[in-house]
Amino acid sequence: MVLDYLGKDFSYLKNKKLFLFDMDGTIYLGSKIFDGVLEFLDQIKKNGGHFIFITNNSSKSASDYILKLKEIGIATNEDNFFTSxxxxxxxxxxxxxxxxxxxxxxxxxxxxxxxxxxxxxxxxxxxxxxxxxxxxxxxxxxxxxxxxxxxxxxxxxxxxxxxxxxxxxxxxxxxxxxxxxxxxxxxxxxxxxxxIGKPEPDMINIVMQKFGYTKEQTVVFGDRLYTDIASGNSAGVDTVLDLSGEATINDYSESTVKSTFVLQSVKDMLKLYE
Ligand SMILES: [Mg+2]
Known part of the structure; x- marks a missing residue:
């Protein structure tokens, strides 16, 4: 058993194939990448999975994001992004x-x-x-x-x-x-x-269809309850709230929007591969 922030076993997330990430507050803040992100993305690839960054931010294109992530050490291509x-x-x-x-x-x-x-x-x-x-x-x-x-x-x-x-x-x-x-x-x-963007389920549904994954194979990571987590819930997939960005554990307790799991940051996912 591997327990999340609220004491719930999240070990089955290891079997997921499609990992959908919010960016700001989930994998980085500004130009600072969070601990454990690179290692986790490597694990996903090693296990034959796929990761995609889903963002509500329409001010940058996929090619802008490719450059931005390259600067912080993450190699990506156009297929790794889906924006509003x-x-x-x-x-x-x-x-x-x-x-x-x-x-x-x-x-x-x-x-x-x-x-x-x-x-x-x-x-x-x-x-x-x-x-x-x-x-x-x-x-x-x-x-x-x-x-x-x-x-x-x-x-x-x-x-x-x-x-x-x-x-x-x-x-x-x-x-x-x-x-x-x-x-x-x-x-x-x-x-x-x-x-149009999150919390509507469309972005998640489109990406699952495009890459041929089921709801059961998919999980959404985000730091914002009313967009990231709400969109995963409305698409019917598992969700992980990361406390590394906007939402605090108090926000979570008071919110009607609940995620499947709560982690301090995506670094906690590395516990699944130890
Ligand atoms: Mg965010």
Whole structure:
């Protein structure tokens, strides 16, 4: 038996094949990788498993993340990532192919949508059928102005946002993420978006399908209850809350969202291979 933070035996996680990780607060904070992450990823590969980083952060593309992880010592390729931008593209290509989409986000986000063949503009357009807001660390008051004008004057356009996270961790604390930005827009325009990323189960379901794994073979690791753990629960897979990031054990006790297991950090997983 190997016990988790709450005294529950988690040894069967050793038999999992698809390991889905949140990034910030789960495998690193800023540019500092957590202890045991590299060893754990090696073990997964040795056992013929697969690891994928699932992130609600739409401001970076998979190629940006490949570089970032390389800097902290993790070798990856495009297949190791699934972002809320990927989920947004799949959704829009299915439902709004060829239709005009107004998007507010980083240049990287807008380029990814365009490269996927979507009809995107970042300027006011009264003919748009869709408005999408993403986390934007290049945000300007001009962009906020245009988005509010779109939301107010183009009432027929469906309104989406990439992810509902309230805050994005930075080295001194946090800055407003997409959820907070959309709350600001709601106060200004009265409109609420449909959120696409975690806690919706879609990102997890798409990745399981893509790589041919079952729910029983899959486990989600994350540090945020209302997104990471909630998405795993709604997809019906096992979840592990890591206390290395946002959620504390007190948050866990008070939350209605519960994970299958609680670990201090992913380093605890190494106990399974001793
Ligand atoms: Mg996180």
């Amino acid at each position: 931008t990927h989920a947004t593209i799949l959704h829009f290509n299915k439902h709004y192919k060829g239709q005009k989409i107004y998007a507010q986000g980083t240049r990287s986000f807008i380029n990814e949508l365009k490269e996927a063949g979507l009809n995107v503009t970042d300027e006011f357009d009264s003919t748009a059928n869709v408005i999408v807001v993403a986390y934007d660390n290049e945000l300007t008051s001009q962009k906020m102005f245009t988005t509010c004008k779109m939301l107010t004057e183009v009432k027929t356009a469906k309104y989406y946002a990439t992810n509902p996270d309230w805050v994005c961790p930075v080295d001194f604390g946090s800055v407003p993420d997409c959820g907070s930005m959309c709350f600001g827009y709601e106060k200004a325009t009265g409109r609420k978006p449909v959120f």
